[in-house]
Amino acid sequence: MPVSDMTSKRCYYEVLGIERTASDDDLKKAFRRLAMKCHPDRCPDDPHAQEKFKEAKEAYEILGDGQKRAAYDQYGHAAFEHGMGGRGGGFNGDVGDIFGDIFSDIFGMGGGRGRARRGSDLRYLLELDLEEAVFGVDKQIEVPTLVACSECSGSGSEDGKTSTCATCRGHGRVRMQNGIFSVQQTCPHCAGSGKTVANPCRSCRGEGRINDERTLDVKIPAGVDNGDRIRLTGQGEAGPAGTVPGDLYVEVRVREHPIFTREGDDLYCEVPVRFAQATLGAELSVPTLGGEATVTIPPETQTGKLFRLRGKGVKSVRSGRTGDLLCRVVLETPVKLTARQRELLEEFESTFVGENAHTHSPRNRSWFDGVKQFWDRVTS
Missing domain, CATH: 1.10.287.110 (DnaJ domain)
Incomplete structure (x- = not known):
């Protein structure tokens, strides 16, 4: 006790x-x-x-x-x-070191005791076609970066010999005291490695790294989307002599597709429909990323109506759920009419007369009612 x-x-x-x-x-x-x-x-x-x-x-x-x-x-x-x-x-x-570690963690002043500075993380922007993003693909990329010097194996020493840094005594970090505050920072002389070299490598001038271009194979999983990042540990910029490299983050950008747009795990496409098809009904073949599918257009279909094909979207890289394909009907106005086609349309249009004409155009009637109410409010 x-x-x-x-x-x-x-x-x-x-x-x-x-x-x-x-x-x-x-x-x-x-x-x-x-x-x-x-x-x-x-x-x-x-x-x-x-x-x-x-x-x-x-x-x-x-x-x-x-x-x-x-x-x-x-x-x-x-x-x-x-x-x-x-x-x-x-x-x-060393109580100051203990406090410096936690003080650094809390107020963002760096890593813990003896933690050497690492190489910088890199970001690589990878553009993909929609099909590549949906189904996954293996890509080979060229990344310009700092790599470990092959002449000295990244040590920075011509003869491979290193000595303990006299400034930090091998800890890789130095402590600064200001009143009650005690903070640590990376040693400026050894860059956090705790080691120094007396005979620097001539190729990298003691840095332990040189500028080069690295070729990497990247496996893109199926279902990735804009902004998704793939982390390649240790494939970033090489650190100073004696330290570890950073990471490489491959950020995905999906190119615009001529047919489909993507929203989450769902795909959207527009399906042009002729006037007679929308009026009388029809069966249309529509493209999907897995081949063709059939959409049944019921009679009296209005432009803008969505038809959902379940399971024809994108399989999520996270949840494994597969989205849907939504086909939006777009009514096309016929062009380059023959004389006979024009004659038939004029004859057809002439049938929309009398008090019951509005029954064939539901949106037209509601639109005119809205316009009338608007003018009544403006003029009252």
Whole structure:
């Protein structure tokens, strides 16, 4: 059982709002929450924010170190007074590094301790035909990028020898202290690798990478759409000597199709229909991505009507669901009429007379009724 504290300090577990049995992950999460809540920059109107933040930081510095946490559990705050711990005591873990890691995570200042800088991620815009996007395709692409130098195998050293960086002492990161804030950043001398070279490679001048063009095979899965991205791990830009490469993101752009447009997993197409076909009804052959299909046009079909062919759309790359093909009827006005065709149409049009003429044109009647109501409102 730990010795009870005789100081005015609050229990560190109480400060962070966790149990004594809390895991390291729970500890880190608790400090994250407090740091976000009590940071002075985020709470300019709270006069006690800085004190709360310092208290949380102190608690995390102790409990975040395994040795210090064990001492605190046994002796309480007394473990870090007058030589039993803390400054000049027997616990030599780098508390600043611990805090720097989590501070960096919270406020976006970079990665954790010793994490070397990696190569940049790249984006490649790949244009596909609709059929390629729907059914999938294997593509070969040429990507201009920085690649590992073959002469030094990416080490940057002519003779293959490296030494520990004197600036960061091999950690790859350096810590900067400003008041109560402690942040880490990539070592500027070794670019985060923790190593330096005394005899740089002549081909890459010690960088460990050179400009080149890489040929890659990319498998495009069936069902991809505009904006979808395919991640190729490690195929991005090579990192500085001794570090890992970035990733390549292949972003899909689908070319405009002469017949179909795509909305989600559904396809749309327009089907031109002659006047007589729309009036009397007809069976029409329409294209699909899998071949022809038949659409039955019932009598008195109006332009713009949609006919759905289920399962003739796109199979989703995510859900596996297959969309539909929706065919939109577009009524065509006949052109280049013969004399006989014109005569028949004139004769047909002459039958639309009398009081019942509107019964043959439902949209015409409703349109004129709307126009009449509009003018009545304008002139009243």
